[in-house]
Amino acid sequence: MVDHLEFKISSGLKSIIGRDLITDDFIAVFELVKxxxxxxxxxxxITFGTDKIIIKDNGKGMSLSDIKDKWLFVAYSxxxxxxxxxxxxxxxxxxxxxxxxxxxxxxxxxKGIGRFSCDRLGKxxxxxxxxRATNSKVEIIDVKWKDFxxxxxxxxxxxxxxxxxxxxxxxxxxxxxxxxxxxxxSDWSRKKLQKLxxxxxxxxxxxxALEANxxxxxxxIVCDREKESDREEDFxxxxxxxxxxxxxxxxxxxxxxxxxxxxxxxxxxxxxxDRGSLIYKIREPxxxxxxxxxxxxxxxxxxxxxxxxxxxxMGIQPIQFxxxxxxxxxxxxxxxxxxxxxxxxxxxxxxxxxxxxxxxRDLLGRIELFSDDSEEFRExxxxxxxxxxxxxxxxxxxxxxxxxxxxxxxxVVDVQWGQGLPKEVRDKLGxxxxxxxxxxxxxxxxxxxxxxxxxxxxxxxDRENVEVIDYNRDLIDITHEKIEKLRPNTFKDLLxxxxxxxxxxxxxxxxxxxxxxxxxLDEKTTAEKxxxxxxxxxxxxxxxxxxxGEAKRIEEExxxxxxxxxxxxxxxxxxxxxxxxxxxxxxxxxxxxxxNAEKAKHAVEASLKSEKEKNKYLNxxxxxxxxxxEELIHSIKLSATEIDACxxxxxxxxxxxxxxxxxxxxxxxxxxxxxxxxxxxxSLVTKANFKSDQEVQKVNLPDYVEEYFSTYSYAYKDKxxxxxxxxxxxxxxxxxxxxxxxxxxxxSNSQKAGAINIIIDMLNSGKCFLLDFHDDGKGVPEELASxxxxxxxxxxxxxxxxxxxxxxxxxxxKSLRGExxxxxxxxxxxxxxxxxxxx
Numbered sequence: 001m002v003d004h005l006e007f008k009i010s011s012g013l014k015s016i017i018g019r020d021l022i023t024d025d026f027i028a029v030f031e032l033v034k035x036x037x038x039x040x041x042x043x044x045x046i047t048f049g050t051d052k053i054i055i056k057d058n059g060k061g062m063s064l065s066d067i068k069d070k071w072l073f074v075a076y077s078x079x080x081x082x083x084x085x086x087x088x089x090x091x092x093x094x095x096x097x098x099x100x101x102x103x104x105x106x107x108x109x110x111k112g113i114g115r116f117s118c119d120r121l122g123k124x125x126x127x128x129x130x131x132r133a134t135n136s137k138v139e140i141i142d143v144k145w146k147d148f149x150x151x152x153x154x155x156x157x158x159x160x161x162x163x164x165x166x167x168x169x170x171x172x173x174x175x176x177x178x179x180x181x182x183x184x185x186s187d188w189s190r191k192k193l194q195k196l197x198x199x200x201x202x203x204x205x206x207x208x209a210l211e212a213n214x215x216x217x218x219x220x221i222v223c224d225r226e227k228e229s230d231r232e233e234d235f236x237x238x239x240x241x242x243x244x245x246x247x248x249x250x251x252x253x254x255x256x257x258x259x260x261x262x263x264x265x266x267x268x269x270x271x272x273x274d275r276g277s278l279i280y281k282i283r284e285p286x287x288x289x290x291x292x293x294x295x296x297x298x299x300x301x302x303x304x305x306x307x308x309x310x311x312x313x314m315g316i317q318p319i320q321f322x323x324x325x326x327x328x329x330x331x332x333x334x335x336x337x338x339x340x341x342x343x344x345x346x347x348x349x350x351x352x353x354x355x356x357x358x359x360x361r362d363l364l365g366r367i368e369l370f371s372d373d374s375e376e377f378r379e380x381x382x383x384x385x386x387x388x389x390x391x392x393x394x395x396x397x398x399x400x401x402x403x404x405x406x407x408x409x410x411x412v413v414d415v416q417w418g419q420g421l422p423k424e425v426r427d428k429l430g431x432x433x434x435x436x437x438x439x440x441x442x443x444x445x446x447x448x449x450x451x452x453x454x455x456x457x458x459x460x461x462d463r464e465n466v467e468v469i470d471y472n473r474d475l476i477d478i479t480h481e482k483i484e485k486l487r488p489n490t491f492k493d494l495l496x497x498x499x500x501x502x503x504x505x506x507x508x509x510x511x512x513x514x515x516x517x518x519x520x521l522d523e524k525t526t527a528e529k530x531x532x533x534x535x536x537x538x539x540x541x542x543x544x545x546x547x548x549g550e551a552k553r554i555e556e557e558x559x560x561x562x563x564x565x566x567x568x569x570x571x572x573x574x575x576x577x578x579x580x581x582x583x584x585x586x587x588x589x590x591x592x593x594x595x596n597a598e599k600a601k602h603a604v605e606a607s608l609k610s611e612k613e614k615n616k617y618l619n620x621x622x623x624x625x626x627x628x629x630e631e632l633i634h635s636i637k638l639s640a641t642e643i644d645a646c647x648x649x650x651x652x653x654x655x656x657x658x659x660x661x662x663x664x665x666x667x668x669x670x671x672x673x674x675x676x677x678x679x680x681x682x683s684l685v686t687k688a689n690f691k692s693d694q695e696v697q698k699v700n701l702p703d704y705v706e707e708y709f710s711t712y713s714y715a716y717k718d719k720x721x722x723x724x725x726x727x728x729x730x731x732x733x734x735x736x737x738x739x740x741x742x743x744x745x746x747x748s749n750s751q752k753a754g755a756i757n758i759i760i761d762m763l764n765s766g767k768c769f770l771l772d773f774h775d776d777g778k779g780v781p782e783e784l785a786s787x788x789x790x791x792x793x794x795x796x797x798x799x800x801x802x803x804x805x806x807x808x809x810x811x812x813x814k815s816l817r818g819e820x821x822x823x824x825x826x827x828x829x830x831x832x833x834x835x836x837x838x839x
Contacts, residue, residue: 025186026199027334028117029055032179033203034331035115037217041176048188048223053121058176061131064139064165071115071127072161119145123183132175138166190226193240197221200244201237202325203332219244235315254313256306257412258365261297261404263289268403269469272411279411280457280471289399291376291392292369297404299324299365301358301412310364323360326367326387333379333386336367343386344397346405355419358409367400410459414452696735701769701838702728702762704736708743709760720751724760730769730838738812745805746773746834753777755831771836772823779825779832788822813837 022028029046032055036044039059047054062071118125125143130136142162186192200219223240230239237245255275262269268286272279286292302310302318310318324344325337335341342348342360350359371377376392379385387393413419457471706726750758755777762771784791792810806820813820818838827833 028120031117043218052182055179061175062129063131122181126180129177257301259408263295281469283467289395294370296368750775769838773834774828775831776829777831
């Protein structure tokens, strides 16, 4: 036995077709406005108060039976079922208005769920309605949406909705509906209210509003708290309070290029207008788009002048306003036209050919669709996702591209931008100027661009079954222009247009102009041939002159060579005489040198005797040591002195009761550093061949010096501060031990002179590396500062020392193929300055 089961409907259905489905506050308001529109209202007032929104219309209203059988009937749509009431002739407004505002039986909504937009906006709804029937009463219902959310196991139909009937009208109108939505979910700030107004002005098809004249569907926004701020706005559209004016591009009176296309069941008509001047108007059969019964496309190309005018009049840039909007049965379909929306794929296409296609930034316009076919042209349920991609939607987009957008592109790109001409012609004529103008004067005076226009029109009329209704003959008539600039095919294109339109007088003019053009071509060919002959003749003459000139040049070169040989012989004779005289001078100089050498010999002997007396003790005590050993012993002495000073400091700190292990360890580390240094130098002194053991390495000398001073600075940081300025690079092979001994002696001398600061400057000079050593000690005594040679002699001291330090520096620098120079006192710091020169 077969029994029957039934569906149950959960109360959770309310949220699914309410807040979950309609996810945008603006869309929710739009749905309620569209319901008023479909109820034949002529005006809707939207009032924003404290925690409430009131939407009031003067439509036909509802009776109690309408509320029960239609409004409370979930997902039922009287419009979709063609059971919606129509107005009789006794109505308070004319049927003529309805026919104007939209085709008969076309409705903005048809799903039966728009009423649940109230759930998106607030927690509670109070509906007050009065039908236009005679003696009708006021019906009031209260809906608390939370009642449907308390228990999803309850059936939807068993949730009660409060109702009462009253003879006292809560409306200010004779009939209509008033929706009071309270317990708002969102805060309606001034900025949000302005955005709502901007969106509402694009909600209703502007073409319909233009056709309806004074009977247009009017939307008014009322918000008392924003009236004071409204007074500060410069543009009317930025004020929250007041009527929402439908945006109609035509009323801005901006002259630009536009195209209009109307698709009917039988035919397609296209009209192209450029800045107020008709270009062409054609008609062709509708052979491809059988699902389109009534569609209209209207596109405006926005050049720079049009964009500036739009911004000046509207107070907003076109790209922020939107691009190509879609209207179905008089109401806008979202998101088409929104800024940055590319539902029609125009921007994606433009990326493939930036100079060939137009995108949303270049266009403003609309697509108008009138259809009662809910299957082929239906909106997605969320109301902000556009149309369902059916076969009918595919025909709509395809026809928009083929009959409207592409034809506008061909005109703008080829004629206005000059892409139909070679680049050199475009650059010469300055086609970019045309994008800045508000008239077509550039095209009128440019024969080349008119030739491209002719070709564009010809391609249209060449198509089978295309009827030319009208075209701008004055613009394409080039029979009286400078036709020599035209392409040969231009006259063929003109003949095709004349024959298609049956304009035989124009055809005769074209044929006469073509004959004139052919004659000009023949004359041009003859002139070019004659010019070529003249060119060849002139070339032959130039070649002969060149040959004669070459012969003359050869003769001149031969004469010059003979003259050069004569001069060379004279110079050789003079050179021999000079050599003889030079030899005589050298002989005399040699005799004089011999005399001077004898005098110098006596002077040297006297000087050596003096030097021997001065270094008598020093030479006697170290006469068994070589110079290298003497230098190393001096280095050991320097390190031993430092060790002694460190031990004194350590002993002093221990006596003072210092118990900081870190500081004591640091002092011991300094002592160990100097001990290691003494051991290393001592090991060299004990070898017989220590001179050959000095390691010669290839190094970047500035880097080594910087690293060495960094280490040395750590060892003496409580005694002396060393600053190194390295701005050089010098790679060479040398003994790093020798360099270390030189630097040790310089630092030791500075310490003995009482210096506490040392500055090292390193730089390149040609093929030399310079190291300048400055300290702030007491400097070199005045009597030695003036005698550079004596300053670096063995036994001469500037610090009451042994007199070995500066002598060692001089010898080591000499072994390194360099030299040391005393630069003077007070050069950079107050003490002495020395320069080491490495070649």
